[in-house]
Amino acid sequence: MAKHRFYAPPEAFSPDGAAVELAPDEAHHLRDALRLKEGAEVFVFDGQGREFRCAVRSVERRGGTVSLEIRESVAPQRPESPLALTLAVALLKGEKFDLVVQKATELGATRLVPLMTRFADIKLSDPRDAEKRVARWRRLAIEAAKQCGRARVPVISLPVPFAQFVEGGWTEQANARTTTKRIMFAERNGGGWQQAVASSAPAHVKQAVAIVGPEGGWDDEEIQRAQRANWQIVTLGGRTLRAETAAIVAVVLLEHLYGDLR
Numbered sequence: 001m002a003k004h005r006f007y008a009p010p011e012a013f014s015p016d017g018a019a020v021e022l023a024p025d026e027a028h029h030l031r032d033a034l035r036l037k038e039g040a041e042v043f044v045f046d047g048q049g050r051e052f053r054c055a056v057r058s059v060e061r062r063g064g065t066v067s068l069e070i071r072e073s074v075a076p077q078r079p080e081s082p083l084a085l086t087l088a089v090a091l092l093k094g095e096k097f098d099l100v101v102q103k104a105t106e107l108g109a110t111r112l113v114p115l116m117t118r119f120a121d122i123k124l125s126d127p128r129d130a131e132k133r134v135a136r137w138r139r140l141a142i143e144a145a146k147q148c149g150r151a152r153v154p155v156i157s158l159p160v161p162f163a164q165f166v167e168g169g170w171t172e173q174a175n176a177r178t179t180t181k182r183i184m185f186a187e188r189n190g191g192g193w194q195q196a197v198a199s200s201a202p203a204h205v206k207q208a209v210a211i212v213g214p215e216g217g218w219d220d221e222e223i224q225r226a227q228r229a230n231w232q233i234v235t236l237g238g239r240t241l242r243a244e245t246a247a248i249v250a251v252v253l254l255e256h257l258y259g260d261l262r
Helices: 024-033 092-107 127-148 162-166 193-197 220-228 241-256
Strands: 004-008 017-021 042-046 051-059 066-074 084-090 111-116 181-187 203-210 232-234
Touching: 004 024, 004 127, 017 024, 017 051, 017 220, 024 066, 024 241, 042 066, 066 193, 084 092, 084 232, 084 241, 092 111, 092 241, 111 127, 111 162, 162 220, 181 193, 181 241, 193 232
Parallel strands: 004 042, 084 111, 084 203, 181 203, 181 232
Antiparallel strands: 017 066, 042 051, 051 066
16 A cells, blocks of 8 residues: 655644644645545655654645644654765756756755856846745755655755855864765866775764756866865766766765765
8 A cells, every 4th residue: 555645844733743734735635636535544744854644634625725633753764864965066957956956855965055156057146036946946855755755855045156155155063073074076176086085984974065066167266266165176087977967976976985875
């Protein structure tokens, strides 16, 4: 029997933790697509790591709302990676960035940051445009989390200027016994992957931040700025990868070495 999973943000849960109400789009899927009735068993995750076994309590046809009774807290369908991975990617056109969001979510990334770089495919001059894009990416991340069994949805920030990000637009764990890997993937001026990871024991790396550039590549000044800020510059092989491919490869490499893709 299929396991039906739905997303509800923390604020959708009742104060006593006994019930949760689905948003209209999730309610529509339960009611009209799956045609579930009162009493049906479903599972709800809150995007922050919690998942619950629930029963459909009421289905409002006219109002479009669905109320669920929470039966018990359960372990998420799939575990979270032990690596807190931030992926910062230069703004890409349309479906390219959509693909990065989907695959990074499936692979275990915990945060995605769109970067405004000199040669980025998209230039955002209207804040409303940026908010619409981020809202779309957040919806895609939720759908990807539902599909892959995660109970945590990656945080997706508003676009950040490249200089601001490399000079401190990320959060480092305050633990002297752990190491944060900060890697910028570039098509030139970088060392190899083995060289980049040789200095850190995998068991000590609990957080990683990876930067991937646009289709047009990095500007020389951007690479130099990252070097001055002590980012490791890595060049992958001799083949030129598409930006969306490079972003997925970056997540796979880091999750394989420091996370749970082993």
